[in-house]
Amino acid sequence: MSAEQAAPSRIERKRGRRIQEILTAAAELFGERGYAAVSLEDVAERLDVTKGSLYYYFASKDALGTAAIETLGNEWTSRLENLPAAQEGPPAARLRALLREHITIAVREYPAALGLFLVPREWPREQHERIKELRRRHDGLFRRVVEEGVASGEFRVTDVGTALQCMHASMSQAPVWCEGLAGAAVDRAIERLADTLMMLVGQAP
Amino acid sequence: MSAEQAAPSRIERKRGRRIQEILTAAAELFGERGYAAVSLEDVAERLDVTKGSLYYYFASKDALGTAAIETLGNEWTSRLENLPAAQEGPPAARLRALLREHITIAVREYPAALGLFLVPREWPREQHERIKELRRRHDGLFRRVVEEGVASGEFRVTDVGTALQCMHASMSQAPVWCEGLAGAAVDRAIERLADTLMMLVGQAP
Amino acid sequence: MSAEQAAPSRIERKRGRRIQEILTAAAELFGERGYAAVSLEDVAERLDVTKGSLYYYFASKDALGTAAIETLGNEWTSRLENLPAAQEGPPAARLRALLREHITIAVREYPAALGLFLVPREWPREQHERIKELRRRHDGLFRRVVEEGVASGEFRVTDVGTALQCMHASMSQAPVWCEGLAGAAVDRAIERLADTLMMLVGQAP
Amino acid sequence: MSAEQAAPSRIERKRGRRIQEILTAAAELFGERGYAAVSLEDVAERLDVTKGSLYYYFASKDALGTAAIETLGNEWTSRLENLPAAQEGPPAARLRALLREHITIAVREYPAALGLFLVPREWPREQHERIKELRRRHDGLFRRVVEEGVASGEFRVTDVGTALQCMHASMSQAPVWCEGLAGAAVDRAIERLADTLMMLVGQAP
């Protein structure tokens, strides 16, 4: 037991890195094509290893899927949690910062995520719970700011939950909308989306 | 002969009905689980026939998928096009009517549609174009009203396109949000969502 | 019993004609693509009827195949049997007439036949015997002339059976060789082949 | 490294051997029953593996077919090319050596080949070109000797091409003719066939 808590050995660190590589590749692919449409062969090929090797790190495709979703979700949430501009200041500024960062991550780094967060339908049943949990954490970040804004009278909403859901649904689609864009056009699209979503809490453009 | 196309014979009508049955079953399943995760066996089972029979009506799984999407999209769009409350009156009332109807259809009749319209990623390449086309028609309906409202000064938007996309993304997710609800709770959720989306054009609650 | 021997009624004649049509279509297709590669659907389509109808005339695909081969073989053999130029005269002239006629039929009318006569391998086992029988009759025609020529000293062969087999093998391939040719070129190819095969019985060009 | 291409590793050699085993089994079966009539299940069964395993080595049935044909054709042609008796001496002796060897291979080792070389009809379209190419190489061997003999006045032919085609057609059928024979009878049949075919270039028995 004490060993488990001890600092990871060099070998364990290496294993950890390998796992991260696999997870990244898997998350990308699952995101690009959807869970069902990605084979372990695909994942293995992107990593330039054989299918069999993946089983050394993950017990099954489902396990890999779960881990991939979890990793992605955790990293994403962490980045939002640690975003300086979202820590203090008026709710409007903080919400806008969160929206921009979230959309930017979605569009620039994880065009994948759409499939991971938006469409649980196609994931194995066991993962549904985990995905929901991730969403809750994620949601909490935005919810706190929105509720604070509502409390202080800065924001006006029909319903906090509904507004949050609309924000998430819209942001998740962003990568699809930006698919054909490049360079500064992407930046402008991100701004437009953030501005538009601010309207959901009554912040006119 | 005076009618367009010559009236279909009794047998042709029967065939047409059968095709509709299949299409309905298929659209439901594809919607529930996603295209890739649904096997023809699943579709056949729901219809209580054998897999082979499906091939009497559709040349391939892809063909069935295409037809399912098309039928669904056409019917859906038609209903919106013919919605009385959306024909005349102030843009705000008309937009709200469209939103409510669309959400209601999505939630009550095609919990399926999410997968069909929102995630083209996982559909065979040939269908992408058709899906886009359907979306365009669909989009046009909302766009006209929004643009009219903007022109008349009733609506204020950051960007018409972006606002429309947010509406669609949000409405498509509605079935997921309503999954656990029942009875009047669903109605209230629909109202909340419609109200919230009206804010995207500057209509405060 | 007496009825069975009686002249066929009008209905029976009609049935007979229909059967001939089917047989012709089937023989063509089987010949073009091989037995296994032809579906009853293909046959039905060429006749512009439905698959089911074929079962009114033939109990199974195999039965159709057998009948097709038989019909083709019978007609073919009859034409050779009744060829005037093959009835009398010196063996060399008669053999050459048979060769020319056979090749001409093969090339011009039944490019199909290759599959029927040459490659029994792919036919259902029951048909092998029938095909052999057809071949025997067919062979007999040539054999009589060759043996007569050998007896009279006009022909010289290593072995009658072997010479005959070479003739048949070669003639059956003729349609393949002539595939790209047209018009007079076909005629010349036929002549060349007949001349060449005459050498098998020692008739120098 | 000094060798061409880098020496294959032990594992690569093993893989190569396995592929050869599969190819041999496949060529036999295709030859016996024709391409369309052989299922991968049949091939797998003969090798005592499961169908799926074949896909580890070949991407499709077509690919397997192509490879089988190619392997068979290459080996066959090589053996003829390296036949000592066909290298020098009078054309008649060389041609006869080629004929005997070819027939012997056909009858004793590849009763299969009939289907592979003679009936391209039933092979997938892509393979037609390859089969033709193989036939060309193969043909060239015989053609050179025949043309030499014609040039030197030893041979007399109606037409070189036609004579060659007759030879091939006849030789390809040899396995069928020999099917029921055994022991010395086979040898005699081979001799008879070779002698008979020599008549096609005017070499009386």
Place this chain on the structure above:
DNA sequence: TATGAATGAGGCTTCATTCAT
């Protein structure tokens, strides 16, 4: 650790065959 090989279940598709109308 990683790989090559093999497996077996399941998915798509074709097709001979049956049958009610």
Place this chain on the structure above:
DNA sequence: CATGAATGAAGCCTCATTCAT
């Protein structure tokens, strides 16, 4: 007579999974 519909077996192919090395 003929058709439309349906079936079920069989064929091709994919892929998650296992395992010896």
